[in-house]
Amino acid sequence: MAKATSRNPVKFGSPAGVYEGQHFKGHAELHAQGVHRQLGRGISGTATEGVDSIVLSGGYVDDEYGETEIIYTGEGGRDRATQCMVADQTMDAKGNAGLLLNQALGNPVRVIRGLNIKRQKATGGYVYCGLFRVAESWTTIGKDGFRICQFRLLKLEDGETVDPQPVSPDGDLKTDLEEQFRRTVAYERLMRDSKVVRKVKDMYDDTCQVCGLRLVVSPDGKAISQAAHIQAVGKPHYGPDTVGNVLCLCPNCHALFDRGALQLTDGLEVINGLTQKFIRALTRVKEHQIQVEYIRQHRSRWADRAAVPAPEGGGASSRGSAG
Numbered sequence: 001m002a003k004a005t006s007r008n009p010v011k012f013g014s015p016a017g018v019y020e021g022q023h024f025k026g027h028a029e030l031h032a033q034g035v036h037r038q039l040g041r042g043i044s045g046t047a048t049e050g051v052d053s054i055v056l057s058g059g060y061v062d063d064e065y066g067e068t069e070i071i072y073t074g075e076g077g078r079d080r081a082t083q084c085m086v087a088d089q090t091m092d093a094k095g096n097a098g099l100l101l102n103q104a105l106g107n108p109v110r111v112i113r114g115l116n117i118k119r120q121k122a123t124g125g126y127v128y129c130g131l132f133r134v135a136e137s138w139t140t141i142g143k144d145g146f147r148i149c150q151f152r153l154l155k156l157e158d159g160e161t162v163d164p165q166p167v168s169p170d171g172d173l174k175t176d177l178e179e180q181f182r183r184t185v186a187y188e189r190l191m192r193d194s195k196v197v198r199k200v201k202d203m204y205d206d207t208c209q210v211c212g213l214r215l216v217v218s219p220d221g222k223a224i225s226q227a228a229h230i231q232a233v234g235k236p237h238y239g240p241d242t243v244g245n246v247l248c249l250c251p252n253c254h255a256l257f258d259r260g261a262l263q264l265t266d267g268l269e270v271i272n273g274l275t276q277k278f279i280r281a282l283t284r285v286k287e288h289q290i291q292v293e294y295i296r297q298h299r300s301r302w303a304d305r306a307a308v309p310a311p312e313g314g315g316a317s318s319r320g321s322a323g
Helices: 026-034 094-105 178-183 187-193 195-203 250-259 292-300
Strands: 043-046 050-054 067-073 110-115 125-143 146-157 226-229 244-250 263-265 268-272 278-281
Touching: 043 094, 050 067, 050 094, 094 125, 094 146, 195 226, 195 244, 226 250, 244 250, 250 263, 263 292
Parallel strands: 050 110
Antiparallel strands: 043 050, 067 146, 110 125, 125 146, 226 244, 263 268, 268 278
16 A cells, blocks of 8 residues: 655645546556555545545445535544444544644645445546545534544635645644644543533542443542533534533443433433433432533434334333443
8 A cells, every 4th residue: 555655745736737527447547647645545645744635435424525515524433344334433543634734734635536436436437526625624423323523625726725724833832723623633632621521520420420330440449431512512513511511421321322322301311312212310410500402402413313113022121221
């Protein structure tokens, strides 16, 4: 697999002699003409240099391919053998971090579209679609139930350039660009360390509000828990980082809640998001005032999910514990 080296560096822009609409039989031709340097990969680039090209091959169900606007799902989380999502994506993956760097510095991305896609294979070859800019980026829960990294790409007209966002000359990480970049890549760490998150965890002594589990991880009784924002923060949900929008959960309940398999009623009852059956009342201390508008927004994300009938015989009781 070709990698970015001194002999094969990241190069932005359209290669000499290559024109928009040009057809290529396969990855070998794309590589030979400098359109896509890395054979067999959808993203060509590095976390430190940026991404110079991507290939659209229908690999992720959340992608949206338009002529002038593309919603592109980043790399990671997919099993190569089955082509199914098996894990969450993170913004610190090499290609995803590289696309964030493009967004920050204004570097364009060459976009190549696969033709006649069958099982993530471009059986009709590839066409060069020109240069795009990374306009926005965010994380969200995808259609397969895992967290994905997405990027909004907009087509650049001939000769159009993108001005980089300002970077502080002294290297002090305080500009809007640098703060956004650091916050997105290290999202989980910042959420874990925020004052709001710590306050909610302290309210419950790191005990899950849903199942009551307290994960003790040291001989002195120290426990770990996770903070779940009811209305997810960031695009496209824009939930606030406030006490009334945060739950203290164990990792299992957090994963189920993020994917809608656990939900809350307006009366703070925990329900199975697949069957809509009651599980238990949410544990809540008096000073933890959870806002109902955030609960309703969370439920609305899964409103079109059809109820799944409970299995016959041996099934869990409607008031059983969260598994």
